[in-house]
Amino acid sequence: DAKTTQPNSMESNEEEPVHLPCNHSTISGTDYIHWYRQLPSQGPEYVIHGLTSNVNNRMASLAIAEDRKSSTLILHRATLRDAAVYYCILRAIQGAQKLVFGQGTRLTINP
Amino acid sequence: DAGITQSPRHKVTETGTPVTLRCHQTENHRYMYWYRQDPGHGLRLIHYSYGVKDTDKGEVSDGYSVSRSKTEDFLLTLESATSSQTSVYFCAIRDSLYEQYFGPGTRLTVT
Numbered sequence: 001d002a003k004t005t006q007p008n009s010m011e012s013n014e015e016e017p018v019h020l021p022c023n024h025s026t027i028s029g030t031d032y033i034h035w036y037r038q039l040p041s042q043g044p045e046y047v048i049h050g051l052t053s054n055v056n057n058r059m060a061s062l063a064i065a066e067d068r069k070s071s072t073l074i075l076h077r078a079t080l081r082d083a084a085v086y087y088c089i090l091r092a093i094q095g096a097q098k099l100v101f102g103q104g105t106r107l108t109i110n111p
Numbered sequence: 112d113a114g115i116t117q118s119p120r121h122k123v124t125e126t127g128t129p130v131t132l133r134c135h136q137t138e139n140h141r142y143m144y145w146y147r148q149d150p151g152h153g154l155r156l157i158h159y160s161y162g163v164k165d166t167d168k169g170e171v172s173d174g175y176s177v178s179r180s181k182t183e184d185f186l187l188t189l190e191s192a193t194s195s196q197t198s199v200y201f202c203a204i205r206d207s208l209y210e211q212y213f214g215p216g217t218r219l220t221v222t
Contacts, residue, residue, distance in 0.1 A: 032209070043201045043213030044154065087153060097142065097209055098169065101153030 004088045009106040012078050020073040020105055022088030027068050030093040035062065035073050037084040038104070044087065047073065083109045114138045117202050117214040125222055130189040132217050134202030136182075142205035143185040145169075145177060147198040148216075154201060160185055192221045 005023040012018045024033065034049040048055055048062045050071075055062040061074040075082055087104040091097055114137035124130050134143060141162055146154040146169075156169030158177040166177050174196060176188045189196055202214040 036211075043203070043216050044211075045213065046210040049210070091209065097205055097211075098144075098156055098159065099154075099211060100170075101146075101155070103151075103153055 003100075004090060004102055006086075006088050006102065006105045008103065009108065011108045011110065013110045014080060015077055018075040018078045018082070018107065018109075020075075020086050020088075020107065021070065022072070023070045024088070024090055025069045027090055028092075029068075031090040032093065033062065033064060033068075033071050034089045034091050034099070035060070036087045036089065036099075036101075037082075038087070039081075039084045044101075047086070049091070078107075078109050080109050080111060083107055115202060115204050115212055115214045117200075117217050119217060120215065121218045123220045123222060124192050126193060127191050130192050130219065130221075132187045132200055132202075132219070134185045134187070134214060136185075136204045138204060138206070139182055140204045140206055141182075143179065144203040144205070144211065145175075145185065145187045146201045146203065146213075147171065147196075148201060149198050157187065157200075192219075194221050197221045 032049050032051050035047040036044040037047050038044040048060050050062045063072045085104040085106050087101050089099050116135045118133045144159040145157040148154045155171045157175050160166045160179040178186045197220050200217045203211045205211050
């Protein structure tokens, strides 16, 4: 399974944008990039995913580098409820769709 | 809500006793997964199922077995619990868009 590298922790302020980076230099051409987040004492929840083009949804935006070796999850206006561990995961297009979770980035939001 | 529940939510058991955790879905999805999460680790896949009676191992399957006799239920069994199996266990289902939805978790303590 291709691996991802994320910073262990990041800090931001409420109502400011947050850019969470992820490196995946060994990504294959058919791997999707998924982001999940885990709020305290809860199971992970899906945030967004993409293949090549940038993606937007109600929760966040995903910016994918042209060579696909890195991506950035963008929270446009962070709230205290966005404090969580964010996981960047590569998912193979075929097969059982197993997700391999790394350590993730612990995001702290300051009021 | 994705319609996924886990039972029990908390359990304390003694070393050597059998334990069964249940995951129930109301969504009729084909794929179901069991993960464990320990401090300092992301989620690690134990077993998964791709249909009734169809299961396969994940990365940390030793000491665990699973069964899926109905689409809606996926059982995880610890035949003889050990202290190293003290963990939080999450069940997940995968929808047709390849998003995984996670249950609330079961906190298992083996004394």
